[in-house]
Amino acid sequence: MGAWYTTERREWWDPVRILLSVVRQPADWAFLVTPYVTGALGWPEGITEVATGVVTVFVLAMTMHRRHWSVAAKMRRAMAESGLVGRDGRGRVVLPRARLSTQWVGRNVTLRWRMPPGVTLADVLVRQSSLEARCDCALRCWEEPGSLVMEVLRHQIPDEVPYRAFYSGPRPHGRCLVGLGRGRRGALWVDLDSCPHLLVGGMTGQGKSVFLRQALTFLCCDHSPERLRLALIDLKGGVELAYFGLLPHALYPVADTVAAAEETLSRVREELDRRLSEVRHAVEAGESAAPATWPRILVVVDEVAELTVRDLGDDRAARAAQQAATGRLCEIARLGRSVDIHLVCCTQRPDAEAVPGQLKANLDGTVAFRVRAALNSFILLDSDRASLLPPHPGRAIFAHETVEELQAVDCSVEESRELLLGRWGSGRVRPTTGPVSQWWENTCPPADELSDPS
Numbered sequence: 001m002g003a004w005y006t007t008e009r010r011e012w013w014d015p016v017r018i019l020l021s022v023v024r025q026p027a028d029w030a031f032l033v034t035p036y037v038t039g040a041l042g043w044p045e046g047i048t049e050v051a052t053g054v055v056t057v058f059v060l061a062m063t064m065h066r067r068h069w070s071v072a073a074k075m076r077r078a079m080a081e082s083g084l085v086g087r088d089g090r091g092r093v094v095l096p097r098a099r100l101s102t103q104w105v106g107r108n109v110t111l112r113w114r115m116p117p118g119v120t121l122a123d124v125l126v127r128q129s130s131l132e133a134r135c136d137c138a139l140r141c142w143e144e145p146g147s148l149v150m151e152v153l154r155h156q157i158p159d160e161v162p163y164r165a166f167y168s169g170p171r172p173h174g175r176c177l178v179g180l181g182r183g184r185r186g187a188l189w190v191d192l193d194s195c196p197h198l199l200v201g202g203m204t205g206q207g208k209s210v211f212l213r214q215a216l217t218f219l220c221c222d223h224s225p226e227r228l229r230l231a232l233i234d235l236k237g238g239v240e241l242a243y244f245g246l247l248p249h250a251l252y253p254v255a256d257t258v259a260a261a262e263e264t265l266s267r268v269r270e271e272l273d274r275r276l277s278e279v280r281h282a283v284e285a286g287e288s289a290a291p292a293t294w295p296r297i298l299v300v301v302d303e304v305a306e307l308t309v310r311d312l313g314d315d316r317a318a319r320a321a322q323q324a325a326t327g328r329l330c331e332i333a334r335l336g337r338s339v340d341i342h343l344v345c346c347t348q349r350p351d352a353e354a355v356p357g358q359l360k361a362n363l364d365g366t367v368a369f370r371v372r373a374a375l376n377s378f379i380l381l382d383s384d385r386a387s388l389l390p391p392h393p394g395r396a397i398f399a400h401e402t403v404e405e406l407q408a409v410d411c412s413v414e415e416s417r418e419l420l421l422g423r424w425g426s427g428r429v430r431p432t433t434g435p436v437s438q439w440w441e442n443t444c445p446p447a448d449e450l451s452d453p454s
Contacts, residue, residue, distance in 0.1 A: 030059040071109050071135075071152055072098045078134040082127040086116025099147055106186060107154045112147045121148060138184035140402060153184035159392065163214055163411040163419075176223075176296060176342075178215045180367065180398050183406035188398060192296070195365040195400050196337035201350035201380045202369025207394040207408050208346050209240050211367060212302065214411035215344075216244055219298065221423045225249045231268050231299045233261045235306035243417060247424060261307060262321040265328035268299055268341065272332060275339035297341045299332060304345040305354035326356070333362035350376045365400040367408075 034055045038048040067073055079085070079096050086094040096119070099112040115124075121143050124131075128139055140151040161181050171177060174191035181188055190198070202208050219228060225248040232254040234241040245254035255261045275294065301307065307325045333343050345363065347354050350371060360379075368386040371377050377386035381399050389395050394408045 111150045181406040181408040183404045197343040197363045198365045199363040200346040200367045206369035211408045214409045217416040233301045235303045259321045262325040300344045302346045304347045305349040309353045369396045
């Protein structure tokens with residue numbers, strides 16, 4: 001006889017099991033015990049009946065919530081419907097069992113399960129998309145000794161995230177925070193201390209420039225020129241980043257040609273070498289390796305493909321500048337993290353040629369907007385998720401230690417200029433003109449000289 005199993009198998013003790021399940025109902029015990037308790041307290045008969053009914057209904061509602069309506073109950077049903085079950089020796093279905101150590105953070109909940117024999121983390125990950133669709137959530141799953149841990153993220157992703165509403169909310173702890181947007185986890189932020197470099201990619205019109213604009217606006221409003229400096233390279237005509245080059249944070253005007261980009265990156269590399277030398281001397285002397293006089297340097301490259309794969313024809317000087325700029329970019333990405341030099345590279349052409357492997361390997365975080373093909377998504381995320389995003393501007397995936405889908409913060413050009421004007425004024429804003437090697441000497445004007453005299 002072949003091996004076969006069925007869930008309809010009947011046993012002699014099935015009626016006994018059904019009777020025991022009825023007796024074990026908490027509402028039954030509440031109905032039986034409450035009159036004795038109220039009688040012992042000397043309550044009148046009418047109040048005793050009302051109290052018995054209230055307690056019974058409350059206990060019944062709590063039982064129904066725990067067994068049918070709670071997040072754990074819904075997830076348990078979803079796992080059963082997705083086939084994450086086992087079989088015992090009699091052929092009966094064995095479902096995952098929830099442990100009692102449930103943790104809540106806002107609307108998000110962390111569940112721990114004892115899985116049936118034979119069901120592994122790999123099986124859960126294969127069916128993760130099905131579980132997320134059934135429970136309208138996002139999941140993070142990992143194993144701990146004796147249990148499978150499941151973080152259930154239940155916030156809804158909005159269609160729009162206004163700049164002022166997002167940044168007026170609470171912030172996490174961090175030295176150099178940048179807001180990303182709102183996802184299933186809630187408000188998402190990144191700290192450039194722990195994620196020094198970012199790669200931003202996606203199709204035209206999906207929100208890359210808006211994301212870059214809101215991030216620079218917040219950083220320039222939140223940090224003084226003594227704490228943050230900008231080296232801006234805009235190879236899409238210099239339109240998107242032009243007015244950031246007028247801020248006191250910018251050392252030079254925005255570089256909008258390959259030759260100007262090569263010069264800017266070379267000077268940043270000179271500053272990188274100077275800082276590394278100073279760190280070595282400090283370590284040898286037993287002193288602090290991070291002088292307080294260092295401002296952070298944020299290098300922003302909008303359309304990195306112009307530096308890596310643009311066809312410059314027979315212009316040898318331009319080709320040499322292009323190769324040198326690409327080399328400097330990879331060096332800054334590799335060495336800059338230890339001396340507070342950060343890099344943000346944006347591209348609308350996320351392929352292997354536009355984003356060389358040496359560069360991508362050193363860009364810690366990725367903000368991937370919608371792309372046309374799965375191949376482009378694999379270049380950005382090592383998965384096809386960016387190609388499956390809905391065609392909604394601003395919808396993106398952030399990948400660093402975790403992978404989170406989000407709606408990016410929205411900030412218009414007018415709003416950005418209004419915020420920057422209100423913060424720094426327009427009267428006597430004068431960009432620093434000293435060489436890169438003098439950034440650490442605090443050559444920018446004091447903040448009170450930058451305010452609008454009117």
